[in-house]
Amino acid sequence: MTDGAAFILSSKIKNLPPTHPFQLVFRRLVDEKEPWTSGQWMTERVGGSDVQNTETFAKYAPFDKESIDPLGEGDYLINGFKFFSSATDANVALLLARTPSGKLSTFLAPLRTTVVGSDGTHRQVSNGVRIHRLKNKLGTKELPTAELELKDMRAHLVGELDQGVVTIAPLLNVTRIHTFIGSLAAFRRAISIAKSFAKVRTTVGEPLWLIPMHLRVLADLEVKHRAGLNLAFFTIAVMGLVEDDVLPPPELPHLPRAGKEATVVFRTLTATTKAVISKMSIAGIQECQEAMGGVGFMDEPDEPEFNLSRLLRNTLVNSIWEGTTNVLASEATRFLLKNFNTFDAWIERVHASIKHTEFRNALTVSWAALKTRFLSNSQNPATVIADGRRYMFTLASILCGTLLALDAERDGDPVYHEIARRWILDVESGVGGAFSDIVSSRESKSSPTESHADWDCRIVWGIDLPQRVSGHRSLNSTSRL
Numbered sequence: 001m002t003d004g005a006a007f008i009l010s011s012k013i014k015n016l017p018p019t020h021p022f023q024l025v026f027r028r029l030v031d032e033k034e035p036w037t038s039g040q041w042m043t044e045r046v047g048g049s050d051v052q053n054t055e056t057f058a059k060y061a062p063f064d065k066e067s068i069d070p071l072g073e074g075d076y077l078i079n080g081f082k083f084f085s086s087a088t089d090a091n092v093a094l095l096l097a098r099t100p101s102g103k104l105s106t107f108l109a110p111l112r113t114t115v116v117g118s119d120g121t122h123r124q125v126s127n128g129v130r131i132h133r134l135k136n137k138l139g140t141k142e143l144p145t146a147e148l149e150l151k152d153m154r155a156h157l158v159g160e161l162d163q164g165v166v167t168i169a170p171l172l173n174v175t176r177i178h179t180f181i182g183s184l185a186a187f188r189r190a191i192s193i194a195k196s197f198a199k200v201r202t203t204v205g206e207p208l209w210l211i212p213m214h215l216r217v218l219a220d221l222e223v224k225h226r227a228g229l230n231l232a233f234f235t236i237a238v239m240g241l242v243e244d245d246v247l248p249p250p251e252l253p254h255l256p257r258a259g260k261e262a263t264v265v266f267r268t269l270t271a272t273t274k275a276v277i278s279k280m281s282i283a284g285i286q287e288c289q290e291a292m293g294g295v296g297f298m299d300e301p302d303e304p305e306f307n308l309s310r311l312l313r314n315t316l317v318n319s320i321w322e323g324t325t326n327v328l329a330s331e332a333t334r335f336l337l338k339n340f341n342t343f344d345a346w347i348e349r350v351h352a353s354i355k356h357t358e359f360r361n362a363l364t365v366s367w368a369a370l371k372t373r374f375l376s377n378s379q380n381p382a383t384v385i386a387d388g389r390r391y392m393f394t395l396a397s398i399l400c401g402t403l404l405a406l407d408a409e410r411d412g413d414p415v416y417h418e419i420a421r422r423w424i425l426d427v428e429s430g431v432g433g434a435f436s437d438i439v440s441s442r443e444s445k446s447s448p449t450e451s452h453a454d455w456d457c458r459i460v461w462g463i464d465l466p467q468r469v470s471g472h473r474s475l476n477s478t479s480r481l
């Protein structure tokens with residue numbers, strides 16, 4: 001939220017004098033020694049997904065006393081109730097409120113302001129913010145989330161009056177990126193803990209890390225994580241292009257062209273990547289928990305770094321805040337309904353650049369099927385949006401396959417080639433909720449040249465399988481895979 005707030009302010013301060021409150025707040029938000037933090041107050045009792053119902057009001061009432069704290073002397077008085085406000089201990093907040101026109105505007109307010117006491121001394125008091133109650137949450141307990149009552153809170157208008165959603169939208173791009181990177185980081189930590197456990201655990205007289213079925217579970221997790229990682233960092237790369245409005249480097253021809261193409265790909269991807277990685281990571285962390293048996297379910301407060309229960313609890317919220325899966329699927333499909341041709345031109349160009357024939361053909365077939373379904377229903381947007389999750393998850397499955405194919409080509413690493421092959425042609429690690437007929441249309445009938453377990457071991461442990469074990473006492477002595 002702090003990063004997003006700084007990003008919004010960075011675009012508003014160019015022509016402001018250095019003493020302007022926005023300049024001060026920006027400097028403090030990006031300060032490395034004593035940084036400020038920012039909240040983001042949008043959700044209200046009547047809804048978080050639909051902020052148009054906002055019941056917080058802003059009245060223009062310029063400050064008319066002697067100035068002692070310009071940041072706390074904004075021209076607007078805010079009154080209302082914010083239902084979910086994380087970082088309650090933040091220094092400032094960006095918030096939405098309704099002006100007399102009935103439309104939403106974005107405001108910046110400090111949580112504390114300076115007043116002069118009767119003895120003439122200055123002291124800090126709350127800027128009209130009363131903590132109604134702290135939320136009891138399943139996870140993210142270290143982060144205070146509160147219901148806040150706002151009473152005559154002084155705030156500054158940010159951006160154009162009555163253009164609140166347009167002004168605050170770039171913040172959501174940033175927070176969604178933090179959300180999916182947080183999910184992937186938690187997922188990676190869970191995989192590492194589950195792998196460490198497998199290394200030291202013995203069962204049925206055999207090392208768990210080599211038992212074929214367990215090795216396959218771990219390999220599937222690695223494939224999913226690698227797919228998510230590619231999708232995540234590609235989205236971030238496109239964000240860089242859009243933010244800086246620069247041409248993609250020639251050595252990365254799969255990046256979209258500057259201008260409309262980059263914007264369309266970025267808007268589609270931020271929603272899709274956040275939604276899909278959140279879901280994938282939650283399922284993946286749960287699998288890691290199970291991979292440690294009963295130990296995975298423990299919730300030891302004195303060992304937070306190994307606590308998968310805590311990791312899972314904290315990751316669960318990532319599919320809710322900054323847009324639920326439904327809301328993001330609706331956003332992505334509605335956006336594609338308006339910009340399909342631009343997105344299509346980009347993805348077809350990328351597919352054509354994939355050198356591996358089987359990968360290229362499989363991905364092209366999948367995309368053609370998705371495109372046909374989308375366009376044949378596009379006259380009826382409600383039908384498309386009702387299937388929004390399926391469109392979004394199918395798109396993500398194709399995009400991950402595309403990026404994994406390019407990833408494998410980049411340095412010719414055989415392990416990354418096998419990961420791409422599994423994602424694209426085995427469809428064994430596909431993300432949930434996709435159109436199954438479209439995703440399975442690319443399934444290959446051919447099997448890998450070497451045994452699955454050999455590749456599982458290379459994917460998970462980065463080594464050739466040192467020893468074949470069976471995974472059951474009855475097969476121990478005569479084991480053959």
Ligand SMILES: Cc1cc2nc3c(=O)[nH]c(=O)nc-3n(C[C@H](O)[C@H](O)[C@H](O)COP(=O)(O)OP(=O)(O)OC[C@H]3O[C@@H](n4cnc5c(N)ncnc54)[C@H](O)[C@@H]3O)c2cc1C
Pocket residue numbers: 039040041042043046047048049050084085086087137140145317320321322323324325326327330
């Ligand atoms: C721990 C935590 C911290 C939070 N911190 C903040 C914060 O700091 N600032 C802030 O502003 N908010 C915060 N939120 C709120 C969060 O952003 C909202 O909860 C979220 O956006 C969903 O809104 P809602 O709770 O009103 O649910 P609703 O919008 O009522 O959604 C209920 C269900 O309806 C579905 N739905 C809603 N609209 C549609 C639609 N058009 N089509 C299909 N399905 C739909 C949703 O997917 C969901 O499943 C926080 C939430 C949590 C849990």
